[in-house]
Amino acid sequence: MNDLKAVWDEFLSRWSKEKVEQLTLEEYIDVNNKDTLAYWLEHKTKSLGSIRGGDSSKFGIYRRNRPPRGERSHIKHGEVYSWVTRFGDTEEKAFAQVKNSILQVINCIEIGDIKTIQTIELADTLKWKIAFLYQDANDPKVINIFKRDMLRDACLIQQGISLIYIKIFLKKEVISTFCNMVMKFGIL
Secondary structure, eight states: OHHHHHHHHHHHHHTOHHHHHTOOHHHHOOSSOTTSHHHIIIIITGGGOOOOSSOGGGGSEEEOSSOOOSOOTTEEEOSSEEEEGGGOSSHHHHHHHHHHHHHHHHHHHHTTOHHHHHHSSSOHHHHHHHHHHHSOTTSOOSOSOOSHHHHHHHTBOTTSSOBOOOOTTSOHHHHHHHHHHHHHHTOO
16 A cells, blocks of 8 residues: 555655646647656556556647547647647647646635536546546545546446446545445445
8 A cells, every 4th residue: 555655755746736737738739758757647546546557638639649539529639739629729828728727627626526526627647537536535535536437336236227426526535445445345
């Protein structure tokens, strides 16, 4: 468990809220840079909950290492970056919107505003991973399962068909215990 806390502490040391406020597009996501915020979220903090899988569009904007393959109606392409259309017409506008949304998630989790996080226009896996990492570890509000289907599967009652839904505002001991069990037994 100390190793997991060390990973979490290292992440927050490297990517403090203040650092995110000054974040540039190149610091957010790049192809061969293992120190970007996106790389930390997907790879370096994997032991705290995974967001691997799917494609890079989950980050809202991403740098390509080759020309785009085919057209997708929800993705726009610039010379170097591609982005989700709803974030803007240019890579600058798209990044500004993504960065603003990331900061909204951080600000909301600091005050425990889970409902507003649900409405923020980011991929579920991204926004809930961010919320998990920036929450107060001594008063957790979010568990480390970031996809609705995975949460539902993790909560299946083995002997029956019913599903239980975990309410986010459970006592902190219950959330901490659940998070610890998921991390310890590798449910994901």
